[in-house]
Amino acid sequence: MAESRPLLEDLPKTGTDQHLAPNVAAGHLALVPTWLPLDVASGPSHNSAGSGGDGISEGVISSNALAVFMPSNAAIAGPHSSADAFQGNDALINQHPTEMAGIGGNGGSGNVAIGSGEGASHAGTGGNGVFYGGLVSTEVALFAPVNTAVAAGPGAEAHADQSNNAMFLQGATQIGGMGGSGGDHNVATHGSSMSPGTALTLTGDFYAGHGGNGYFVGSMVDVSIAIFSPINIAIGAAGGSAEAHQTNNVIFDQGTVQIAGIGGNGGGFNLSSDTIFTGNHAGGGGGDGSSTGSMVDVNFGYFHPINIAVPAGGTADAQQVDHVLYDQHALQLAGIGGHGGEGNLTDAHSALVDDILSFMHS
Numbered sequence: 001m002a003e004s005r006p007l008l009e010d011l012p013k014t015g016t017d018q019h020l021a022p023n024v025a026a027g028h029l030a031l032v033p034t035w036l037p038l039d040v041a042s043g044p045s046h047n048s049a050g051s052g053g054d055g056i057s058e059g060v061i062s063s064n065a066l067a068v069f070m071p072s073n074a075a076i077a078g079p080h081s082s083a084d085a086f087q088g089n090d091a092l093i094n095q096h097p098t099e100m101a102g103i104g105g106n107g108g109s110g111n112v113a114i115g116s117g118e119g120a121s122h123a124g125t126g127g128n129g130v131f132y133g134g135l136v137s138t139e140v141a142l143f144a145p146v147n148t149a150v151a152a153g154p155g156a157e158a159h160a161d162q163s164n165n166a167m168f169l170q171g172a173t174q175i176g177g178m179g180g181s182g183g184d185h186n187v188a189t190h191g192s193s194m195s196p197g198t199a200l201t202l203t204g205d206f207y208a209g210h211g212g213n214g215y216f217v218g219s220m221v222d223v224s225i226a227i228f229s230p231i232n233i234a235i236g237a238a239g240g241s242a243e244a245h246q247t248n249n250v251i252f253d254q255g256t257v258q259i260a261g262i263g264g265n266g267g268g269f270n271l272s273s274d275t276i277f278t279g280n281h282a283g284g285g286g287g288d289g290s291s292t293g294s295m296v297d298v299n300f301g302y303f304h305p306i307n308i309a310v311p312a313g314g315t316a317d318a319q320q321v322d323h324v325l326y327d328q329h330a331l332q333l334a335g336i337g338g339h340g341g342e343g344n345l346t347d348a349h350s351a352l353v354d355d356i357l358s359f360m361h362s
Contacts, residue, residue: 049108049111049112049122049123049124049186050107050108050109050110050111050123050124050183050186051107051108051111051122051123051124051125051126051127052104052105052106052107052108052125052126052127052180052212053104053105053127054104054105054127054128054129054130054212055101055102055103055104055105055127055128055129055130055178055180056102056130056131057101057102057130057131057132057133057176058131058132058133059132059133060133060134060135060136061099061101061133061134061135061136062134062136062137063097063099063136063137063138063172064137064138065095065097065138065139065140065170066139066140066141067093067095067139067140067141067142067168068141068142069089069091069093069141069142069143069144069145069166070142070143070144070145070146071087071089071145071146071162071164072145072146072147072148073085073086073087073145073146073147073148073160073161073162074146074147074148074149074150074160075148075149075150075158075159075160075244076148076149076150076152076158077150077151077152077153077156077157077158077240078152078153078156079152079153079154079155079156079239079240080153080154080155080156081155081156081157082156082157082158082159083149083157083158083159084158084159084160085149085159085160085161085162086160086161086162087147087161087162087163088162088163088164089145089162089163089164089165089166090164090165090166091143091164091165091166091167092166092167092169093141093166093167093168093169094169095139095141095168095169095170096169096170096171096172096173096253097137097139097172097173098172098173098174099135099137099172099173099174099175099176100173100174100175100176101131101133101135101175101176101177102129102130102131102132102176102177102178102215102216103129103175103178103180104126104127104128104129104178104179104180104212104213104214104264105126105127105180106126106127106180106181106182106183106264107123107124107125107126107127107180107181107182107183107186107209107210107212107267108124108183108186109124109183109184109185109186109267110124110183110184110185110186111123111124111183111186111187112186112187112188112189121188121189122188122210123186123187123188123209124182124183124184124185124186124209124267125182125183125186125209125210125211125212126179126180126181126182126183126210126211126212126264126287127179127180127212128179128180128212128213128214128215128287129176129177129178129179129180129212129213129214129215129262129264130177130215131176131177131215131216131217131218131260132217132218133218134218134219134220134221135174135176135218135219135220135221135258136219136221136222137172137174137221137222137223138222138223138224138225139170139172139223139224139225139254140225141168141170141225141226141227141252142227143164143166143168143226143227143228143229143230143250144227144228144229144230144231145162145164145230145231145246145248146230146231146233147160147161147162147230147231147232147233147244147245147246148160148232148233148234148235148244149233149234149235149242149243149244149318150235150237150242151235151236151237151240151241151242151314151316152235152237152240153237153238153239153240154238154239154240155239155240156237156239156240156241156314157240157241157242158234158240158241158242158243159242159243160234160243160244160245161244161245161246162232162245162246162247163246163247163248164230164246164247164248164249164250165248165249165250166248166249166250166251167250167251167253168226168250168251168252168253169253170224170226170252170253170254171224171253171254171255171256171257171327172222172224172256172257172258173256173257174220174222174256174257174258174259174260175257175258175259175260176216176218176220176259176260176261177214177215177216177217177260177261177262177290177291178214178259178261178262178264179211179212179213179214179262179263179264179287179288179289179338180211180212180264181211181212181264181265181266181267181338182209182210182211182212182264182265182266182267182341183209183267184209184267184268184341185209185267185268186209186267209266209267209268209341210266210267210287211263211264211265211266211267211286211287211338211339212263212264212287213263213264213287213288213289213290214260214261214262214263214264214287214288214289214290214338215261215290215291216260216261216290216291216292216293216334216335217291217292217293218292218293219293219294219295219296220258220260220293220294220295220296220332221294221296221298222256222258222296222297222298223296223298223299223300224254224256224298224299224300224328225300225302226252226254226300226301226302226326227302227304228248228250228252228301228302228303228304228305228324229302229303229304229305229306230246230248230305230306230320230322231305231306231307231308232244232245232246232305232306232307232308232318232319232320233306233307233308233309233310233318234308234309234310234316234317234318235310235312235316236310236311236312236313236314236315236316237312237313237314238312238313238314239313239314240313240314240315241314241315241316242314242315242316242317243316243317243318243319244309244317244318244319245318245319245320246307246319246320246321247320247321247322248305248320248321248322248323248324249323250322250323250324250325251324251325251327252301252324252325252326252327252328253327254299254301254326254327254328255327255328255329255330255331256297256299256329256330256331256332257330257331257332258295258297258330258331258332258333258334259332259333259334260291260293260295260333260334260335261289261290261291261292261334261335261336262289262333262335262336262338263286263287263288263289263336263337263338264286264287264338265286265287265338265339265341266286266287266338266339266341267341268341286337286338286339286341287337287338288337288338289334289335289336289337289338290335291334291335295332295334297330297332299328299330301326301328303322303324303326305320305322307319307320
């Protein structure tokens with residue numbers, strides 16, 4: 001009859017504590033693969049490699065722009081005289097403000113963060129973007145060209161020609177609370193060193209190539225006002241002749257882009273790995289986007305052309321040609337989560353935790 005031996009005699013003596021209960025539990029652990037990290041050093045720690053910094057802004061960013069363009073052209077001829085006035089104006093008025101606050105930095109690529117225990121490990125993660133306050137932009141543009149021809153008396157001739165080309169760029173770009181994008185080819189995992197300890201699971205957080213979160217709390221306000229009022233006047237007194245010709249080409253670009261609370265995109269080909277793990281894993285995940293507050297875009301366009309011909313006993317000819325383009329589009333984005341990356345691996349083997357713990361307590 002074969003002699004039966006206690007289970008205790010077959011177990012490796014790896015450590016100083018050789019009580020029966022732990023060894024029986026270890027006997028059950030032998031049923032799972034031998035690469036499980038049975039002894040992992042514990043202790044809180046924080047490891048970061050190639051991660052983008054957080055961007056935090058509190059307060060109000062304000063931009064106020066005022067542009068006035070009022071060219072004047074006049075030809076006035078007395079009796080038996082002539083006058084000619086020619087004027088050409090080209091104006092480009094750029095009132096396009098760009099306001100950016102609370103932008104997290106992008107995570108780098110090709111980084112490795114090795115941690116242990118309950119600490120957090122970040123490799124190539126994008127920084128968080130946080131904004132509290134207001135972004136305010138106001139733009140005012142006034143374009144009022146005046147062209148006048150006056151023939152004051154017999155035999156008087158007056159000619160006034162005016163040509164104006166103007167472009168007003170009043171669109172605003174306002175960005176607040178945007179998380180940085182995660183990098184590529186990053187690894188966040190635990191250390192390979194083994195030391196006699198009591199922890200069988202890791203409870204820290206592992207992030208690799210994770211997009212940062214974007215938080216916006218406040219208001220975005222953009223107010224654009226454009227006034228275009230060309231005036232063309234021809235007055236011919238008795239026996240006089242007056243001609244006033246005016247041509248205006250104007251573009252008002254009041255388009256606005258407002259972006260708030262946008263999570264950063266996750267990177268690609270990142271690894272967030274551990275063997276027995278109960279913490280948070282993120283490999284190439286997109287960041288959260290959160291926006292609380294209001295976005296306001298107000299565009300006001302006023303077009304009032306005036307063309308006057310007054311034949312006061314003479315002849316008067318007033319011609320006015322106006323071409324106007326108003327672009328008042330608005331793009332408003334708020335509270336949008338970042339896209340997840342591609343080719344990422346989150347390997348926690350968490351499905352084994354319940355089975356292993358049940359073996360230990362059976």
